[in-house]
Amino acid sequence: MRLLRPRPAPPVRPVAGDLFVEASGLHVGLGGRAVLRGVDLPVRAGEVLALVGPNGAGKSTLLAALSADLPAARGTVRLDGRPVTEWTAPELALRRAVLPQAATxxxxxxxxxxxxxxxxxxxxxxxxxxxxxxxxxxxxxxxxxxxxxxxxxxxxxxxxxxxxxxxxxxTPLLLLDEPTAALDLKHQELVLRVCRERAAAGDAVVVVLHDLGLAAAHAHRVAVLHAGLVAADGPPAEVFTEELLTEVYDQPVEVLPHPRTGTVLVTARRTPHPTRT
Structure with missing residues (x-):
């Protein structure tokens, strides 16, 4: 007779503000290339943290490291008070849920x-x-x-x-990789509202986004990744500056307040098209 292993006990739900997952001095390589080069990043219960940055900056790699799906070359990731390497797969499944970029x-x-x-x-x-x-x-x-x-x-x-x-x-931690990429305007807003609702209920939510407007409107914090490092981390209104984003994205941008809500709006700086006569 085969004995079944007992299921792990469910985690104690964190209190809003509790540090639930943290990367410290995190280095991760892929295919012989250093993708993350010493990332420090805390994630707290009750907040939506958006990871933004240009293609190849390391956003998805960081998300995979936080979920324990990618091992660290150096540094540590701690989840619910313990290094992620010390949790079994069933224990991890009760603490974090992961949404990959493609659902097949x-x-x-x-x-x-x-x-x-x-x-x-x-x-x-x-x-x-x-x-x-x-x-x-x-x-x-x-x-x-x-x-x-x-x-x-x-x-x-x-x-x-x-x-x-x-x-x-x-789970008390949601890790979402570009959840709005395939969605229309209505459902982009729906998904980010769901993220805010989960954070309000006490979950920690980390979401990779390319749309800086969505990040500014819905995230409590944003971490801007650039060349495998966190270039800035904080509230969108403080982090999203023209100087920083122009440098990180190698594209001149404008940062403006929304005329009704005051929320930060980010747009590429464009030359006006000539008017037809």
């Missing part, structure tokens, strides 16, 4: 079954599982096509179903 499945699972996969780390509890799945699908507006095969969905619909799976996992 080899079989045509119905949408609801895909979302229910997020419940795999938890002890079987039909009532709690059904509630978590229903709430996640409602939050991401995918309930209407619960019975449709995942393979029949559009790119944006798949992205929202993948996010619903992450939400159904109900």
């Amino acid at each position: 499945l080899s079989f045509p699972f119905p949408v609801e079954d895909v979302v229910r996969m997020g419940r795999a780390p938890h002890p079987a509890s039909p009532v709690e599982d059904d509630l978590a799945v229903a709430e996640a699908m409602a939050a991401t507006e995918v309930t209407a096509f619960a019975a449709r095969p995942f393979s029949a969905l559009s790119g944006g619909e798949r992205a929202r179903v993948a996010l619903a799976r992450v939400l159904a996992q109900r």
